[in-house]
Amino acid sequence: MSLRHALLGLLADGPRSGYELSKTFDDGLAEYAWHASHSQIYPELRKMVADGLIEVVDEGARGRRSYATTPDGRAELRSWMMTAPAAGPVRNEAVLRLFLLSALDQPDAMRLLDAMIESCAREAERLSRSIADMDAQIEPGSGPTFGRYAAEFGYRIYQLQVDWATWARGELTNDVDHK
Amino acid sequence: MSLRHALLGLLADGPRSGYELSKTFDDGLAEYAWHASHSQIYPELRKMVADGLIEVVDEGARGRRSYATTPDGRAELRSWMMTAPAAGPVRNEAVLRLFLLSALDQPDAMRLLDAMIESCAREAERLSRSIADMDAQIEPGSGPTFGRYAAEFGYRIYQLQVDWATWARGELTNDVDHK
């Protein structure tokens, strides 16, 4: 049950409301690691309270409730972080399409690879700028934030997709030349 | 509904049984792109027959049934390949744990990073050997197989994780030094 651990992990940084947690999924986490919608998050938070992993620490305007981890929650998170198997089942539609490339004919495959190379390159560049911004305004001595780690990962993964697709494009071209 | 398209894509290469499709998921696909168990695959194949996307082309021993794509199925696959959005929701537990690293204390984070670096490096090396094997025994003029594409992707992604984790390890170390 990774959603539960994702929520515990985010709350480890400090109290958050369901709404804020939902936002955090939307920027960064959902793109590379784990996606969840608010309709899944709110009920899960209730269950986690019932299970003693988190507790309500503040109630604000508009029914806002902030949650924080309990000692049990932190123990559960640590145990999961340190003992979970290295790889679990993966779901990634973009990668799936890369893998099914050979199901297309040559011109379609080329068109798709070109489109992917372009969109991944654009993303990589966007993240590269975003990283430069972050690095320009950190206070010295403080380590990278969550967002900085995520951006670094994102930059590298988009660059990888560009490189892989460029390589695959070359292989496909050679393939045709030899026929 | 990506499972359906994954199955269509695999069947585009030639007729396969549910059992074989299930095996294909297990080596390569499930690790980087999409996971599915046989208990999900068999019912889905039946639905796809009912929807006219695939058909039974052979019945062999032990109740084995081979499926092949229909023209409708190939059209559906192509349309999905060419028009699906560049990025969908992602699920990847290993990456999630990387992102939640800051929820651990320094020594635990270091231990986890070291373990990840080691296991990813081992995987990268295994794939590197596997790639060398494949490249040694291809007939000249024929393009890379599905497995070759997958292995290339896998190698690069494990290497990326090693590099990212090594970078993160350095950042964490600096962080402590400055305190």
Added chain:
DNA sequence: CCGATCATGTAAATAGTTACATGATTTC
């Protein structure tokens, strides 16, 4: 003939998505 593997299935439970629903507060 026995163990491994081939080959398919179903049922129950959990996880996740999509659509619907409501109302408060802030900002302009």
Added chain:
DNA sequence: GAAATCATGTAACTATTTACATGATCGG
């Protein structure tokens, strides 16, 4: 005072996992 955003929820549906279940064939 209207639009945007904050903030939470539920219901129905679909997808996925886990566990149970069965039997055929192949290799030694």
